[in-house]
Amino acid sequence: AFPRENGICDVAEELGSVESEYNGPCLVLLRNCRLPAQELVEHILSTFLRGYIMRIYWCQYSTSSKFQMISHIRSLVELLSHDPKSSMCNNRFVNDEKILEKDCGRPGNAFDSWDDTKLKFRLQTHPRELADSLLDELTELEFTLHGFTYSIYVIEIDGTLHYGIGIGSNMYLPGSNREALSKGCVSRASTKIEEALHVSDLKLQESMLVLDVGAAPGAWTEYLSRHANSVLAVDPGKLCIGAQRSNVSHICKKVEDAHGELQAWTRTRSFDLLVCDINKHPVEAAQIIAALLQYLRSGGSLILTLKFHGRG
Numbered sequence: 001a002f003p004r005e006n007g008i009c010d011v012a013e014e015l016g017s018v019e020s021e022y023n024g025p026c027l028v029l030l031r032n033c034r035l036p037a038q039e040l041v042e043h044i045l046s047t048f049l050r051g052y053i054m055r056i057y058w059c060q061y062s063t064s065s066k067f068q069m070i071s072h073i074r075s076l077v078e079l080l081s082h083d084p085k086s087s088m089c090n091n092r093f094v095n096d097e098k099i100l101e102k103d104c105g106r107p108g109n110a111f112d113s114w115d116d117t118k119l120k121f122r123l124q125t126h127p128r129e130l131a132d133s134l135l136d137e138l139t140e141l142e143f144t145l146h147g148f149t150y151s152i153y154v155i156e157i158d159g160t161l162h163y164g165i166g167i168g169s170n171m172y173l174p175g176s177n178r179e180a181l182s183k184g185c186v187s188r189a190s191t192k193i194e195e196a197l198h199v200s201d202l203k204l205q206e207s208m209l210v211l212d213v214g215a216a217p218g219a220w221t222e223y224l225s226r227h228a229n230s231v232l233a234v235d236p237g238k239l240c241i242g243a244q245r246s247n248v249s250h251i252c253k254k255v256e257d258a259h260g261e262l263q264a265w266t267r268t269r270s271f272d273l274l275v276c277d278i279n280k281h282p283v284e285a286a287q288i289i290a291a292l293l294q295y296l297r298s299g300g301s302l303i304l305t306l307k308f309h310g311r312g
Contacts, residue, residue, distance in 0.1 A: 007034060007035075008030070008033060008034070008035055008040070008043065009030040009031060009032055009033040009034065009035075010031050010032040011029075011030075011031040011032070012028055012029070012030055012031075013028065013029045013030075013031065014027075014028055014029075027057075027126055027155070029155070029157065029162075037058070037166075037170055040056070041056070047194065047198070048191040048192075048194035048195040048198060049191075050191065051190075051191030051192075052191070055124075055171050056170070056171060057124055057126070057153040057155060057164075057171075058151075058153055058164045058166040058170065058171075059153050059154075059155060059162035059163055059164045060163075060164040061162070061163055061164055062160055062161065062162045062163070063160070063161055063163075064159055064160055064161065065161075066161060069154070069161050069163055070134075070137050070138070072163075073138065073152065073163065073165070074138075076165050077119070077121075077141065077165070080119065080150065080165065081119060119141070119142065119149060119150065120142050120143075120144050120147060120148045120149050120150075121141055121142065121143050121144070121148055121149075121150050121151065121152050121165075122143065122144065122145060122148040122150075122151045122152070122168060122171070123135065123143050123151075123152050123154070124151055124152070124153050124154070124171065125153075125154045125155065125156075126154075126155045126156070127156065130154060130156055131154075134154060148168045149167075149168050150165055150166065150167060150168050151165070151166050151167075151168050151170075151171045152164075152165050153165075153166065189219040189220060189277065190219040190220065190222070190223045192220075192277065192305065193219075193220045193223055193224070193275065193277075193303065194223065196303045196305075197303075200301070200303070202273075202301055202303075204224070204227035204228055204273075205227075205228070205229075205272075206227070206228065206229055207229050207272075208227075208228040208229055208230075208272040208273055209228070209229060209230050209232075209269060209270075209271050209272050209273075210224050210228045210230070210231045210232070210271065210272065210273045210274075210275065211231075211232050211234070211262075211271040211273070211274045211275070211292070211295065211296075212224060212231055212232065212233045212234065212275050212276075213234050213235075213255050213274070213275070213276040213278055213288070213289075213292065214234070214235055214255070214276055214277050214278030214279065214280075215233035215234060215235040215239065215243070215250070216233075216235035216236075216237030216238060216239055217237065217238070217239065217240045217243075218233065218239035218240040218242065218243025218244075219240075219243075220275060220277055221233045221239060221243040221248055222240070222242045222243040222245070224273075224275070225243065225245045225247050225248045226245075228247075228273070229247065230247050230248075230249070231247060231248045231249070232248075232249050232250075232251065232265060232271075233248060233249070233250045233251070234250075234251045234253065234255045234258050234262075235250075235251075235252070235254075235255075236252055236253055236254055237252075238252075255278075255288060255292065256288065256291075259291075262292070262295050263295075265295070266295045269297075270295055270296060270297035270298075270300065271295055271296050271297065271300060272296075272297060272300050272301070273296075273300060273301045273302075273303070274289070274292060274293075274295070274296050274300065274301070274302045274303070275302075275303045275304075276288070276289055276302075276303070276304045276305070277305045279307060280307070281307070282306040282307065285304065285306065285307075286304075289302065289304055
């Protein structure tokens with residue numbers, strides 16, 4: 001989702017807990033990201049990532065010294081107090097320790113010379129316990145969970161501290177844009193099919209005939225119908241308004257009872273893509289799909305989600 005060929009970053013590295021296949025990583029570090037804030041957010045909102053990423057930590061600087069970082073943060077906040085539109089809050093990633101050395105080369109601590117009463121910060125750290133020690137160090141700053149103007153980000157990875165200060169509102173993805181991009185989809189389920197297509201490098205074609213099994217309430221059907229020629233949805237449940245498009249047909253039955261209709265549909269042409277997000281045990285889902293492969297053309301594609309039944 002962050003390919004080097006698109007000039008977004010050099011490496012996307014997963015961080016956090018990897019013990020559970022169910023939970024997955026809690027952080028993804030983009031190394032040497034070259035996009036300004038707005039362009040990066042636009043990229044995220046244009047892909048399946050919009051359904052997973054809730055906040056962004058903007059870390060323009062890095063060091064192995066906690067003392068240097070604290071000193072630099074104080075210098076940055078002082079600069080910010082005199083110049084609220086400072087370019088250091090433009091949320092463009094910088095990976096150059098020379099910047100750190102230059103900005104930290106101030107004699108003494110001039111932090112007490114300015115009035116910080118109008119500045120409120122939110123502290124975001126990873127791991128979370130890092131926040132306690134930073135709050136003890138930066139007692140002169142006002143930190144709050146609500147009504148903050150700026151965010152201070154600190155992430156510790158393998159002994160290196162990545163940190164920065166950004167506009168508070170830039171910490172979260174814009175809710176209005178997220179809603180606009182997902183408008184019409186009945187749930188965030190559409191991001192699952194987008195992700196599956198991306199990971200499998202499967203490109204939807206306008207000429208495609210698609211079979212969507214377990215389609216209701218219709219998020220996948222709606223998404224597929226916007227990119228394929230024709231979609232056949234099979235589910236005893238109703239489809240949402242957004243999925244009731246002119247190129248969508250609905251067999252209102254359990255797929256096990258719809259083989260007659262499926263045979264009629266495939267007399268002259270088989271399906272190019274079979275997708276299934278049915279809420280069944282993996283064994284049962286596999287049995288259902290096995291019986292449907294006869295309707296998929298040779299060389300066609302299958303996307304099947306497996307539910308984590310029996311796991312807390």
